[in-house]
Amino acid sequence: MPYRFSLDDVAFLDSQEGEEALAACSALALTDASRLADVAAVRRLVGAERAPAVLETALLRRKAESKVDGGQRWLFTDDAMQQASASPVAEYRARRLAGLDVHDVTCSVGADLVALARTACRCVGSDVDAVRLAMASHNCTVSGVSPGLVCADALRPVTRESVVVADPARRDASGRRRWRPEDFVPALDDLAQAYAGRDLVVKCAPGIDPAAAPWAREVELISLDGRVREASLVSGGLATATRRATVLRSDGHAWSITDAEPDEVPVADVGQWIVDPDGAVVRAGLVRHYAARHGLWQLDPRIAYLTGDTPPPGVRAFRVLDSGRYTEKTLRALLRRYDVGRLEILVRGLDVDPDALRRRLKPRGASEASVVLTRVGRTPMAYLCRAERIPDEHDAGELASVPPPGQGW
CATH class of the missing domain: 1.10.10 (Arc Repressor Mutant, subunit A)
Structure with missing residues (x-):
């Protein structure tokens, strides 16, 4: 324990x-x-x-150390460290709220609070746990910020008019995850009721069902370095779209896409490349919007794999070498033909266990390849590819769009 x-x-x-x-x-x-x-x-x-x-x-x-900037000087509890926002995610959220008055009503040890205090006009953090609040005081001090700190229940407002940021606890006393929004501490509906009429941003696990928060005008999925980290539920005037995906990298590269963008894309045969969109894009239901932005098209309207002749910058894409109807026998022959010994297997839309399939295939060649397994209509397909990292258009990348303070997300 x-x-x-x-x-x-x-x-x-x-x-x-x-x-x-x-x-x-x-x-x-x-x-x-x-x-x-x-x-x-x-x-x-x-x-x-x-x-x-x-x-x-x-x-x-x-x-x-790998999660919180300056964490080697911070104080944590085990639960607080596990739930703390990674610094690039916390800093992104703070940029979105720059210049506003912000109250973090579940500030815990301060992972979000420190970032918010650096960009907000006025900033307050509160928590019902006196130990975590004392740790937050230490962490703010060593980070060079000084927000107001109050011991208070998140469901009993102690500020007025400020934007409210909340990160409900999603583990019980034994450390097991809570999956139902009504079991969060505090519960989602209780938070929405306590701050009715105020701008509210609630951090949740990325698997949250948006239907569980009908008060949220926008749902944002955020990934960091290829891993989907969280969903943000946004109410009030902060929302400018219904769905948003934001993709962050530790090197500072960041971009966003929303359902306000066009989503008309064709469905056609495979091009020179296959692209597997970032998980935030997929979970936000913005695959077609992403395809339209980058001139890609779909292999199948129900599958998230995209294809085209020019992959987007900054992604890991798959250059198509060969393709055909998928069976284990035909795939095994394809691997022999291309002398493949080191094999990456990606699957969407087919009931295939990549690890079990690799063991059965026993590739023994000298070269390396990736195989994309999916279905097109009712036909199972295999695409033999070479994975390549596509360079960014700019060295530092393009920062995710942040509207002027007070004008929404």
């Missing part, structure tokens, strides 16, 4: 003595194999009473 921090723990960790102890722990291996030696070393350093809090913090900081 994760360690349960107390306010006394936070006060110690926030002190010079605590920081010195944590700095000393940075040299420890902190692996399963070194656990006994690490515990003994920390106990010698700070005593048996302080050791659990110090050791847990050292572990959480190490886990957070």
Whole structure:
């Protein structure tokens, strides 16, 4: 079970003595194999009473390094670290709300709050958990921001007129995920009722059913480095589309697409390339809009794979080498013909387990390839391809469009 921090723990960790102890722990291996030696070393350093809090913090900081900018100086609980927004996502959301008054009503340890405080006109963070709020105070201080902090229930408003940002807890006391919106803490409908008439942005898991939040005027799916991280439910005047997909990369490249764009694209035979759109685009139901933007077309109107003669910049696309009706026998012959030994298998629309299929195919050649398996109409098809990374049009990419403050998303 994760360690349960107390306010006394936070006060110690926030002190010079605590920081010195944590700095000393940075040299420890902190692996399963070194656990006994690490515990003994920390106990010698700070005593048996302080050791659990110090050791847990050292572990959480190490886990957070790739997720939260400056996380090696932050304080976390295990649940808070797991649910914290990755810094590029938090910074993107903050840019969307730049220049507005913002209240993060479930600020936890401050992953979103720190980013919001850097761009908002005025910023307040609140949480019902006094320990997490004390950690947020530390984290804001070491990050160089100073929003207002209040211990308050998210369902009892303590501000007026500001944009409300919420990230309901989606795990129960045992760490198991809650999937039903009514089981979130606080529940989605309760949040909407508490802030009726105010602009509200609620961060949710990407699998959320938009029908569960009829009050949301816009649903935004956000991915980072190819992984769909979250859905944002947007109410009030912040919404400028019904559906939006935003694709972020850690190198700063970012772009968005909405259902306000054209979506008329043809369905035709395969071109020179196959493109598998980012998961945010697929989950947002914007595959045709993406195709229209980039001059692509569909292989099948019900399948998310797109095709064309020029792939979009900045994506990993698949140059088509050969294709034909799919059976294991014909695919095995195709792999022999192209001397394929290292094989990536992508599947949409067919009941095929890529790992099991690869074991049955036993490719033994010297070259590398990707095979895209899908259906066109009722016909199962196999496309043998070479995966290629398409260069960006610009070195830093194009930042996702952000409207002027106060003029919506």
